[in-house]
Amino acid sequence: MDLILEGIKKAFLLLITLDPEVMGITLLSLQISGTATLMSLFIGISAGTLVALSQFPGRRVVVSLINTGMGLPPVVVGLFVTIFLWRNGPLGFLEILYTPTAMIVAQAIIASPIVMGISLAAIQALPKNLRLQILALGATRLQMVWILIKEAKLPLLAGVMAGFGGVISEVGASIMVGGNIKGYSRVLTTATVMETSRGNFDIAIALGIILLLLAYFINLVLTHIQQRERPR
Amino acid sequence: MKKSKTIHAILAVLAVILALTAWSPVQAQQKNIILSTTTSTQDSGLLDVLIPIFEKKTGYFVKTIAVGSGQAMAMGQKGEADVLLVHSPAAEKKFVAEGYGVNRRIIMHNDFIVVGPGEDPAKIKGIKGTTNVFKKIASAGTLFLSRSDKSGTHSKELAIWKAAGINPEGQKWYQQTGLGMGQTLNVASEKKGYTLADRGTYLALKKNLSLDILAEGDAILLNVYHVIEVNPAKWPKVNAAGGKAFADFMVSQEVQDIVKTFGVEKFGSPLFFPDAGKKEEDLGK
Amino acid sequence: MNGSPSILEVKDLQVTKAGTLVLDIPALMIEEGEILSLIGPNGAGKTTLLQTLARLIKPSAGEIFFKGKQASPNNSDLEYRRRVAMVFQEPLLFDTTVFENVASGLKIRGMQRPEIRKIVAENLEQFGISHLLHRSARKISGGEAQRVALARAFATHPEILLLDEPFSSLDPPTRESLLADLESILRQTKTTTLMATHDRMEALRLSDRVAVMNQGRILQVGPPAEVMNQPLDEFVASFVGVETILPGRVIRKNGGSFVASIMGHEVEAVGEVELGESVVFCIRPENVTLAVHPSKESSSARNVFPGKIVKIIPLGLYHKVQLHCGFPLVAYVTGHSLENLALAEGKEVVAYFKATSIHVVKKKGGRV
Numbered sequence: 001m002d003l004i005l006e007g008i009k010k011a012f013l014l015l016i017t018l019d020p021e022v023m024g025i026t027l028l029s030l031q032i033s034g035t036a037t038l039m040s041l042f043i044g045i046s047a048g049t050l051v052a053l054s055q056f057p058g059r060r061v062v063v064s065l066i067n068t069g070m071g072l073p074p075v076v077v078g079l080f081v082t083i084f085l086w087r088n089g090p091l092g093f094l095e096i097l098y099t100p101t102a103m104i105v106a107q108a109i110i111a112s113p114i115v116m117g118i119s120l121a122a123i124q125a126l127p128k129n130l131r132l133q134i135l136a137l138g139a140t141r142l143q144m145v146w147i148l149i150k151e152a153k154l155p156l157l158a159g160v161m162a163g164f165g166g167v168i169s170e171v172g173a174s175i176m177v178g179g180n181i182k183g184y185s186r187v188l189t190t191a192t193v194m195e196t197s198r199g200n201f202d203i204a205i206a207l208g209i210i211l212l213l214l215a216y217f218i219n220l221v222l223t224h225i226q227q228r229e230r231p232r
Numbered sequence: 233m234k235k236s237k238t239i240h241a242i243l244a245v246l247a248v249i250l251a252l253t254a255w256s257p258v259q260a261q262q263k264n265i266i267l268s269t270t271t272s273t274q275d276s277g278l279l280d281v282l283i284p285i286f287e288k289k290t291g292y293f294v295k296t297i298a299v300g301s302g303q304a305m306a307m308g309q310k311g312e313a314d315v316l317l318v319h320s321p322a323a324e325k326k327f328v329a330e331g332y333g334v335n336r337r338i339i340m341h342n343d344f345i346v347v348g349p350g351e352d353p354a355k356i357k358g359i360k361g362t363t364n365v366f367k368k369i370a371s372a373g374t375l376f377l378s379r380s381d382k383s384g385t386h387s388k389e390l391a392i393w394k395a396a397g398i399n400p401e402g403q404k405w406y407q408q409t410g411l412g413m414g415q416t417l418n419v420a421s422e423k424k425g426y427t428l429a430d431r432g433t434y435l436a437l438k439k440n441l442s443l444d445i446l447a448e449g450d451a452i453l454l455n456v457y458h459v460i461e462v463n464p465a466k467w468p469k470v471n472a473a474g475g476k477a478f479a480d481f482m483v484s485q486e487v488q489d490i491v492k493t494f495g496v497e498k499f500g501s502p503l504f505f506p507d508a509g510k511k512e513e514d515l516g517k
Numbered sequence: 518m519n520g521s522p523s524i525l526e527v528k529d530l531q532v533t534k535a536g537t538l539v540l541d542i543p544a545l546m547i548e549e550g551e552i553l554s555l556i557g558p559n560g561a562g563k564t565t566l567l568q569t570l571a572r573l574i575k576p577s578a579g580e581i582f583f584k585g586k587q588a589s590p591n592n593s594d595l596e597y598r599r600r601v602a603m604v605f606q607e608p609l610l611f612d613t614t615v616f617e618n619v620a621s622g623l624k625i626r627g628m629q630r631p632e633i634r635k636i637v638a639e640n641l642e643q644f645g646i647s648h649l650l651h652r653s654a655r656k657i658s659g660g661e662a663q664r665v666a667l668a669r670a671f672a673t674h675p676e677i678l679l680l681d682e683p684f685s686s687l688d689p690p691t692r693e694s695l696l697a698d699l700e701s702i703l704r705q706t707k708t709t710t711l712m713a714t715h716d717r718m719e720a721l722r723l724s725d726r727v728a729v730m731n732q733g734r735i736l737q738v739g740p741p742a743e744v745m746n747q748p749l750d751e752f753v754a755s756f757v758g759v760e761t762i763l764p765g766r767v768i769r770k771n772g773g774s775f776v777a778s779i780m781g782h783e784v785e786a787v788g789e790v791e792l793g794e795s796v797v798f799c800i801r802p803e804n805v806t807l808a809v810h811p812s813k814e815s816s817s818a819r820n821v822f823p824g825k826i827v828k829i830i831p832l833g834l835y836h837k838v839q840l841h842c843g844f845p846l847v848a849y850v851t852g853h854s855l856e857n858l859a860l861a862e863g864k865e866v867v868a869y870f871k872a873t874s875i876h877v878v879k880k881k882g883g884r885v
């Protein structure tokens with residue numbers, strides 16, 4: 001118990017004094033996971049909506065793949081991304097291993113199936129004739145997709161929050177592709193693991209608390225947007 | 233309706249700003265050095281002092297990848313690192329013999345110690361010779377924690393068991409954590425067991441542990457650090473110039489002086505002992 | 518038929534779903550300004566026909582001609598879809614305000630905000646829901662929601678309006694109120710309308726023509742009285758119901774009851790009407806009694822008409838007697854009475870029915 005209290009005190013201290021290293025780590029966590037979530041938002045919602053509205057042979061297989069992808073182990077993603085980005089690997093020429101860019105890529109790969117799967121379900125849950133009604137109002141296919149997305153905004157935003165939650169808390173892939181380099185690719189999760197393995201439990205707990213606060217604050221904003229016109 | 237549009241616009245702009253600032257400029261590959269080292273080396277904090285000096289001096293950007301010794305050398309074998317800073321002499325020699333590394337040079341050493349609960353149930357305190365200490369622990373059947381992670385510490389521990397003629401594998405009192413040094417020390421402290429640790433990590437965590445130093449000073453407990461440049465002949469993509477620059481830096485007088493006094497302020501005694509230029513066989517107490 | 522050109526024409530239209538032919542219409546012509554009802558059982562193809570005419574479903578064969586121009590799959594159907602509006606059985610409103618819902622069709626067409634506001638206000642007024650302007654679409658009743666859906670469709674000023682059973686999810690009083698309002702709006706705007714419905718009385722009241730569908734085909738199409746009085750086959754007969762349909766005009770009022778002129782004859786009924794109003798009388802055959810001579814009983818009925826039996830059809834428990842007494846009429850007679858009165862085709866009889874047994878349908882305009 002004392003350890004947790006120590007951790008809380010430490011967290012408080014680090015935040016109040018705006019400890020530069022911790023602030024840097026926190027900002028980087030936000031940038032990397034934020035960018036990855038944004039990318040997964042575009043990829044996930046468009047792909048999920050596309051599959052939801054299309055009929056094609058093998059559709060069921062594709063949907064199963066997406067649903068499986070939602071539970072993709074992040075560390076496995078990290079391993080494969082690392083192998084691809086190695087100097088001598090197929091994408092080595094990009095020279096992005098051990099950079100925040102690689103972390104964004106890995107996190108986007110982790111988050112996209114989550115957003116995709118939830119978008120797919122959200123669009124499919126809309127009334128069957130809604131799509132036809134929108135077309136009957138004279139909408140182009142593009143306008144129709146946009147209106148459907150707006151109609152499903154509640155579950156879609158939940159999907160985005162799920163995607164964000166998945167990557168802000170992710171550590172396996174981040175360590176592997178980022179290298180946990182001080183001041184460069186070190187984020188809250190990787191720093192927590194490092195401090196724990198060093199035995200600095202108070203710092204580890206403090207970082208953990210800061211991570212929780214960060215995640216909570218972001219989700220507070222997203223929830224506010226989602227619930228603004230909540231049915232009563 | 234207008235209000236929601238504004239909020240959406242603001243959030244979109246914020247997102248874009250965030251994305252842009254996260255896009256770090258891709259440095260030219262020549263300026264990047266990938267240094268593969270061990271977690272215990274990084275945890276000692278020595279590199280946090282040395283790397284900034286090197287970077288400022290040479291303009292290189294050093295990516296310190298801290299993993300287990302095994303992985304560090306595997307990275308060198310695959311040409312995914314430019315220079316190694318490790319402390320597993322047997323494996324290192326093999327690495328160089330097989331042509332993966334060149335210019336293996338000694339940098340410094342620290343030592344390992346055997347720690348355990350103050351009560352010392354196996355009564356190892358005072359026994360001369362670490363192999364005898366291990367024999368005593370085995371015959372007493374007291375709890376011993378092993379890192380079991382192919383780290384330098386783990387290799388040293390296995391070497392001692394071998395020298396003592398004991399195979400601890402599978403024995404009830406021999407527990408394998410698979411964890412880093414700091415965590416393994418914590419487990420030993422919690423469970424009142426013995427373990428082999430490097431002095432630096434022990435000193436750093438001493439205040440949170442209920443473990444005492446029960447054996448030290450034996451030559452076999454020396455932990456020697458070498459710097460090895462990855463052989464560019466085997467892997468052309470290796471930053472040979474950068475690797476060499478870093479290796480040269482590590483053996484330089486400037487660094488050796490820093491090593492000599494590192495840790496004194498915090499722990500009362502230095503964590504490492506500079507050895508550049510010496511021969512490994514000459515080391516000892 | 519020669520006067521106004523057909524606004525929509527269908528030729529050899531076929532729609533296949535999962536290998537089965539679900540719609541097969543060799544020919545159908547819809548005139549500008551007319552209201553055509555589609556009636557038929559579930560699965561008859563009413564929805565498929567409407568959605569195909571809305572170009573939401575691609576036909577597997579055949580052509581649709583809009584004002585003479587062929588709407589082929591090669592042309593962009595966007596232009597077509599913007600001239601045609603469809604309302605479904607469920608309101609399918611968007612999760613926003615009533616204003617935004619009604620404006621949605623206009624926003625899709627890129628109209629500017631000030632003009633949108635004007636048109637939305639007009640249409641809300643027309644459907645009597647101006648007070649709901651800023652209400653959330655989730656917080657209105659079923660009837661109000663359907664009005665919003667209709668206003669949304671009307672706002673786009675469609676040349677053809679397609680309604681798929683728009684009243685069936687409403688309770689009777691709401692349905693009645695909406696029906697009345699829609700009727701006057703349709704007559705006023707002279708909007709060509711195709712409406713699918715289960716309710717024969719709705720079809721009778723609203724439409725100029727009725728088409729009876731089954732298994733993807735149109736069995737009979739024509740003015741309501743014609744289809745309902747003279748069904749071409751058993752199925753149509755069973756579907757359109759048994760009443761005799763008689764269109765007329767109110768010529769006299771006596772307090773609660775009134776007299777209408779039906780094909781030159783005066784028939785008395787009960788109801789709230791205006792002088793000169795068009796009405797349709799629906800008389801159930803079991804309410805028509807036949808006698809060979811006028812008797813004491815018959816004198817209490819206000820409607821007594823001598824006529825001649827045209828046809829007798831045995832229907833098991835009773836007989837269906839078709840007669841003509843200045844207007845066509847159908848009566849049910851038991852086998853017992855048939856014998857007693859010695860009824861036979863060609864025989865002269867007197868038909869009488871009570872004024873109170875007539876179901877009166879008021880029709881604002883159009884043909885019957």
